[in-house]
Amino acid sequence: MIGDLLPDFVVTEVAYDDPPEARLEPAEEAAVARAVDKRRREFTTVRHCARTALARLGVPYRPLVPGLRGAPSWPDGVVGSLTHCEGFRAAAVTRTGALASLGIDAEPALPLPEGVLESVALPVEQQRLAGLAAGRPDTPWDRILFSAKESVYKAWFPLTELWLDFHEAELDLSPDGTFTARLLVPGPVVAGRRLDGFDGRWAVRDGLLATAIAVRP
Ligand SMILES: CC(C)(COP(=O)(O)OP(=O)(O)OC[C@H]1O[C@@H](n2cnc3c(N)ncnc32)[C@H](O)[C@@H]1OP(=O)(O)O)[C@@H](O)C(=O)NCCC(=O)NCCS
Secondary structure (H helix, E strand, O other): HHHOOOOOOEEEEOOOOOOOOOOOOHHHHHHHHOOOHHHHHHHHHHHHHHHHHHHOOOOOOOOEEOOHHHHHHOOOEEEEEEEEEEEEEEEEEEEEOOOEEEHHHEEEEEOOOOHHHHHHHHHHHHHHHHHHHOOOOOOOHHHHHHHHHHHHHHHHHHHHHOOOHHEEEEEEEEEOOOOEEOOOOOOOEEOEEEEEEEEEEEEEOOOEEEEEEEEEE
């Protein structure tokens, strides 16, 4: 599903369970030495996905240790993004010449827990969600919005190394499977041009929802 949301030249790998051959490099082991089993399994399998994706890209693997604010430390010349949730793990990678940044996120295709929407969505976004829900009540619009914001952050962070609050981007989801994110703070400069937002795509399938953003250089 994630692959369908990104340009063809982005290499994606997904896993729906935790393959026994998945393993960690020593530096990665150290990062999850005290983690609970669920975190450890997700962390390990998503790196297995990344290892396979990087091999397909022709890039030797190097430990993907969480760096500044948790962002993974991709090999030089690579942009990528990782996501994991119950029953799903995914990695997406490409060369820096092909994209300036990438963000992917997956979630269970279920409504957000009570009270979460109000803390992550602007009033105008909540109004738009009500309109979308009126047209397609079975679609978990609130969680698509949440996931799209996570993808925004994952695409934003490598370009800025700055925090971006949930209320600092205004998202507009379209029923056609696309979305736009308008930055309410100054955007990063990419190839000499200041970005005022991001364009992304979303999909819901087989109990999961996914969002993705590819920032062209
Ligand atoms: C970091 C964050 C986006 C991760 O999303 P999540 O749904 O909790 O978790 P996911 O499984 O989808 O993604 C986790 C992966 O995100 C990646 N990640 C973590 N921090 C990151 C960062 N600062 N930049 C880019 N990627 C990051 C990591 O690869 C991580 O996996 P790992 O720990 O195994 O390496 C989220 O926890 C967070 O902090 N959100 C607040 C910021 C935000 O979303 N702002 C909205 C702006 S509109």
